[in-house]
Amino acid sequence: MALVAALRRLAHVKLRDYSPRMAAVTSSGWLKGQRSFTTRTPCLRSDNKVTINFINRDGEKITVKGSPGDSLLDVVINEDLDFDGFGACEGTLACSTCHLIFDEDVYKNLGPVTDEEMDMLDLAYGLTDTSRLGCQICLTKSMEGMVARVPESVADIRQSKDGSS
Amino acid sequence: MIGHKLLLSGLSLWTSGRSRWISRLLGGMNGHGKAPYSSCRPKVCIVGSGPAGFYTAQHLIKARPDVDVDIYERLPVPFGLVRFGVAPDHPEVKNVINTFTQTAKHTCCSFYGNVTVGKDVSVAELQQAYHAVVLSYGAEGNRSMGVPGEDLAGVYSAKDFVGWYNGLPSCQELSPDLSCETAVILGQGNVALDVARILLSPIDILKKTDITQPALEALAESHVRRVLIVGRRGPVQIACTIKEVREMVNLPDTRPEMVAADFEGVKDAVKDLPRPRKRLTELLLKTAMEIPGEKEQERQNNASRVWSFRFFRSPIEILADLDNKRTAGIRLAVNKLEGSGDGARAVLTGEVEDVSCGLVISSIGYKSLPIDPSVPFDSRKAIVPNSMGRVQQAAGLYCSGWLKTGPTGVIATTMNNSFDTARSLVEDMDSGTLDISAAKPGSQSISGLLEKRGVKPVIFLDWEKIDSVEMSRGEAAGKPREKLLTVEEMLQVVRK
Numbered sequence: 001m002a003l004v005a006a007l008r009r010l011a012h013v014k015l016r017d018y019s020p021r022m023a024a025v026t027s028s029g030w031l032k033g034q035r036s037f038t039t040r041t042p043c044l045r046s047d048n049k050v051t052i053n054f055i056n057r058d059g060e061k062i063t064v065k066g067s068p069g070d071s072l073l074d075v076v077i078n079e080d081l082d083f084d085g086f087g088a089c090e091g092t093l094a095c096s097t098c099h100l101i102f103d104e105d106v107y108k109n110l111g112p113v114t115d116e117e118m119d120m121l122d123l124a125y126g127l128t129d130t131s132r133l134g135c136q137i138c139l140t141k142s143m144e145g146m147v148a149r150v151p152e153s154v155a156d157i158r159q160s161k162d163g164s165s
Numbered sequence: 166m167i168g169h170k171l172l173l174s175g176l177s178l179w180t181s182g183r184s185r186w187i188s189r190l191l192g193g194m195n196g197h198g199k200a201p202y203s204s205c206r207p208k209v210c211i212v213g214s215g216p217a218g219f220y221t222a223q224h225l226i227k228a229r230p231d232v233d234v235d236i237y238e239r240l241p242v243p244f245g246l247v248r249f250g251v252a253p254d255h256p257e258v259k260n261v262i263n264t265f266t267q268t269a270k271h272t273c274c275s276f277y278g279n280v281t282v283g284k285d286v287s288v289a290e291l292q293q294a295y296h297a298v299v300l301s302y303g304a305e306g307n308r309s310m311g312v313p314g315e316d317l318a319g320v321y322s323a324k325d326f327v328g329w330y331n332g333l334p335s336c337q338e339l340s341p342d343l344s345c346e347t348a349v350i351l352g353q354g355n356v357a358l359d360v361a362r363i364l365l366s367p368i369d370i371l372k373k374t375d376i377t378q379p380a381l382e383a384l385a386e387s388h389v390r391r392v393l394i395v396g397r398r399g400p401v402q403i404a405c406t407i408k409e410v411r412e413m414v415n416l417p418d419t420r421p422e423m424v425a426a427d428f429e430g431v432k433d434a435v436k437d438l439p440r441p442r443k444r445l446t447e448l449l450l451k452t453a454m455e456i457p458g459e460k461e462q463e464r465q466n467n468a469s470r471v472w473s474f475r476f477f478r479s480p481i482e483i484l485a486d487l488d489n490k491r492t493a494g495i496r497l498a499v500n501k502l503e504g505s506g507d508g509a510r511a512v513l514t515g516e517v518e519d520v521s522c523g524l525v526i527s528s529i530g531y532k533s534l535p536i537d538p539s540v541p542f543d544s545r546k547a548i549v550p551n552s553m554g555r556v557q558q559a560a561g562l563y564c565s566g567w568l569k570t571g572p573t574g575v576i577a578t579t580m581n582n583s584f585d586t587a588r589s590l591v592e593d594m595d596s597g598t599l600d601i602s603a604a605k606p607g608s609q610s611i612s613g614l615l616e617k618r619g620v621k622p623v624i625f626l627d628w629e630k631i632d633s634v635e636m637s638r639g640e641a642a643g644k645p646r647e648k649l650l651t652v653e654e655m656l657q658v659v660r661k
Contacts, residue, residue, distance in 0.1 A: 084224075085580050088264070092257030095577045119408040122441035123575075153581060 050139045054081060055149040068141060072134035072148060073098045083150050091135035093117060096124035098134035100148040106130075110137055126151045205604035207232045207594060210295040210611075212282045213302035214238035215245020216579045217566020219265040221299050224587035226273050229594060235295070235608050236269070237286075238278045240334070241623040241655040242631060243269070245303060247576065249333040252359040253374035254366065256645060261576055269625045275608060278623035279656065283536035285620045286611060292561055294610045296601045297590055300540065300549060300556070300564040301583070304531035304572040310351065314483025315527075318342065319492030323356050323528030330363055330380035332648035334655075337379070342491075343387035345523020349495050351480050352528030353396035355575075358409040360526055361392045365419050365470045375639065375646045389524065391471045397479045397511040399502055400431050400449045401438070407445040413472055414452055420465035420472075423453035427476040434505065449474070477501065478518065479511065483525055494521045531572035546571060554586025561599060563590055627659040634658050 049065040052075055056062060066075035073087045076098075089095040093116050102110065107130035113121070117136045124131060134148070209225060211218045214236050222234045242248065244262055251258045269276050282288060282302070291298045307322040309315060319342055328336030348364055350357045363371070368385050376384075396403060414421060428450060435446050453474075457465060478497040486493040499516035502509045533549075535542040541557060543550045548571055549564045556562040565586035566579050574582070593599035615622060631649060638647035649655050 084584060085220075085577070088261050088577055088580060089257055090260040090263065092260060094255065094257040094260070095575070097577050097580070115411070116408075118444065119406075119411065122444060123406060127441070153577075 050141060050144050052139070052143070053145065053147045054083075055147060056081075056083060057150055057152060061147075066139045068139050070139050072100060072137045072139070075139070076134065085153060086150070087135065093120050093133070093135070096120050096133065097153060099124040099126075099151055099153070100132055100134045100137075101126075101128050101151050102130045102132065102146070102148060104130055106143075106146045107132070109142060124151075125153055205601075207297075207601040208295045208605050208607035209234050209297045209299065209590070210291050210607070211236045211299045211301055212288075212291070213245065213300070213566070213568075214243035214276065214278070215301065215303055215566065216247060216261065216265075216576050217301035217303065217568070217583045218245070218299075219243075219268050220580045220583035221301055221565045221587045221590075222274055223264065223268045224584045225590065226268065226271055228587065228591045230273065232594075233273050233275075233607060235275045235277060235611075237280045237282055237291075238276065239281045239302075241278045241652060241659065242628055243276060243278060243625075249328055249331045250356075251331075252327075252363065253331065253376035254362070254370065255359075256374070258576065276623075276625040276628065277608070277611075278628060279652075280615060280620060280622050285618060286614055287539070288537040288562075289539050290614060291611065294606050294608075295561075296605050297561050297563060297593075297599060299554075299586060299590065300562070300568055301566045302533075302536060302568055304533040304547070304567045306532040306534045306547075307527075308530040308532050310480050310527050310529065312480050312482050314485060314492070317483050317485055317492045318490055319345075319523055320483055320525045320527070323350070323352065323360050323526050324531055326360055326526055327356065330376050330384075332377045332650050334650060334652050337377075337650050341383070342524065343383055343389050346388055347391045347393065347520070347522040348389050348524035348526065349520060349522045350392060350394045350526045350528055352404075352530075353394055353474065354404040354528060354530075355406060355409050357394050357526075357528035358405050358413060360528060361394055361472055362409075362412060362416060364389050364392050365416060365472055367417050370417070373643060375644055375648060377648055377650060378642070379650070390469065391473070393473045393475050393520065393522075395475045395478045395480075395497065397477070397500055398509055399476045400428055400453075400474070401434055401442070401446055401506065402502075402509055403445070403449065403474070407441070407448060410445065410448055410452075414448070416472070418468050419470040420468040421452050422471050422473040423449075424473075424475065425454060427474075428453050477511065479513075480525075480527075481517065484519065492523055492525055494519050495525055531567070533568050533572065554582075554589045555593070621656075623656070623659055630661075631655050631658050 048067060050068060051063060051065050052072065054062045054064070054076070062081060064075060064079040064081065066072075066078070070078070071091060073091050076083060076086055085097050088097045091098070099121070110132060113132065114136075117133050121127065121131055121133055207229070209232055211222055211234060218236050222236060225232055225234055236243075244265060247259055247262060268274055280286065282291065288298060307324050314320070321339065321341055325336050325339055326341060329339040329341065350360055363376070363384070364387070368381070371384060372381055413419070431446060431450055435443055435450070438446060477500040479500060480495055481498045482496040483492055484494040484496055485491065497518045497520060499514050499518055500511040501514050503512050504510055532547045534547075540562065541550050541559060549568050550557045551564050551569055554563050554565055554569055556564055563586050565583040567574075569586065570582055590599070594601055612622070635646040635648055639645050641647075649658065
């Protein structure tokens with residue numbers, strides 16, 4: 001579960017490898033008194049990576065690696081993947097632009113969805129039963145090789161129709 | 166939940182990864198092997214620096230790195246409704262500003278604030294100086310209710326109310342009277358819910374946001390304790406979205422109050438609805454009909470403020486007090502529905518209902534206005550007539566954002582809309598439909614014109630000075646920023 005994984009990440013930050021970005025997050029004040037973690041620590045185990053396959057809007061497959069604990073949005077950003085408009089709100093559950101679609105079996109292993117994520121996901125164009133928001137999915141080793149499809153992104157359906165017709 | 170959000174809203178999160186991503190986004194691709202790039206740099210001018218303007222610029226710069234893009238903005242500060250429309254307690258939505266900042270700082274992009282197109286410079290003059298002009302100036306007008314009493318004291322448009330608490334300079338004199346107990350909001354879209362939430366939020370929450378100091382002080386003294394959010398149709402047609410409804414349900418020190426009869430038949434209708442509408446309707450049903458558990462009941466009993474959705478009501482008159490000067494109430498027509506689902510229509514029953522209130526806020530939609538007589542404008546739809554962003558019967562003229570499609574949709578909607586316009590523009594450049602073979606002077610000639618007219622543009626670096634002042638003032642007050650509230654103050658900071 002993304003939320004638990006994220007919290008676990010912070011709680012055990014001393015014991016795990018973490019990216020400099022995570023350090024920046026912990027230093028943002030959420031965990032006061034852990035300012036010593038603002039310095040970079042190299043990832044010690046390079047075989048700790050998870051391979052992810054993205055299918056872009058042109059149907060092309062792009063294979064990249066991410067670190068456990070990274071969200072799929074983190075991976076898209078770190079790997080400079082060129083998905084137009086992806087991640088507009090920077091992973092804060094304030095939009096639906098990191099919408100990704102998975103196969104049924106992969107989807108089932110992604111864990112339960114929070115109400116908060118579902119609320120934003122509900123607004124995504126082309127919503128399916130196996131849709132998730134990439135900023136809420138944190139990589140685990142069991143996701144090795146998974147495929148995530150970037151759907152067409154015509155419109156966030158939150159268009160109020162009061163009186164405009 | 167909240168912890169998770171805090172976790173991810175630390176903006177330093179993105180550091181080097183993001184700026185690499187953005188530069189790739191902007192600096193990247195070569196042409197598509199179509200018409201060769203012209204030997205001069207094509208120049209495009211964008212009018213308006215809200216999301217539409219910036220997303221159009223972003224897409225253009227990425228698709229055609231040979232293009233120079235100049236963004237003109239009336240105010241000294243950029244970002245449009247992201248700064249002046251998004252609610253103060255929704256800071257994550259404003260994260261898009263980081264993307265816009267990267268675009269503005271791109272070498273191909275220049276920002277010119279404090280320039281009013283249509284007054285300081287005409288669209289025709291811009292068209293002479295640039296190969297293409299994209300109009301993205303949004304919707305600064307109001308749809309009026311068109312009922313008697315609309316001009317009474319105590320009646321405001323949501324657009325102005327939101328502009329007031331968000332520091333829009335033209336709305337700083339609003340001084341809304343918050344001395345009454347009941348406020349009625351017409352409209353049930355997300356803007357209406359933002360207004361309700363700001364009216365009812367505990368001050369302790371608001372004082373940590375970037376809401377303006379005068380608004381904070383006025384709200385601290387407010388006597389408003391009950392807010393009715395009124396819509397013409399029923400619960401199944403409500404225009405707001407679930408996140409905003411959940412925020413109302415969870416708003417500290419408030420309790421919901423709904424009319425059970427409004428929900429007749431809704432439970433049966435729910436099972437056939439698509440998931441998003443279903444979840445929203447279920448939440449409304451639960452809030453209206455379910456008997457709360459002990460703890461929740463106690464919380465509700467202790468709440469000092471009330472919010473309510475009222476359905477099947479349309480405004481027909483604002484009622485004045487005895488002196489005929491101030492709002493004392495509102496007369497609502499009672500409707501019934503014909504049809505069901507999205508297409509259901511509200512039909513008058515002939516009954517009316519009067520509600521006492523001292524504050525009426527009409528949240529029935531923004532409206533675009535024409536800014537230059539030379540630009541085609543459809544006054545019925547209040548948009549610039551266009552096909553995929555190409556203004557009809559006006560070569561070299563494009564539009565994006567709300568001006569193109571009407572004033573609905575969130576930032577992501579506008580983003581897609583703007584990308585579409587940029588695609589049309591790039592197509593036209595690539596195909597030769599838009600002639601970019603001859604060089605055009607762009608900002609050079611416009612700067613000359615502006616100087617002659619005594620207009621001093623504010624460049625992006627100047628905005629960063631304002632930004633810095635606002636943030637340091639905010640820090641002193643425990644807020645993300647303390648906004649400057651007048652154009653004069655903004656220009657003073659720039660000229661220092």
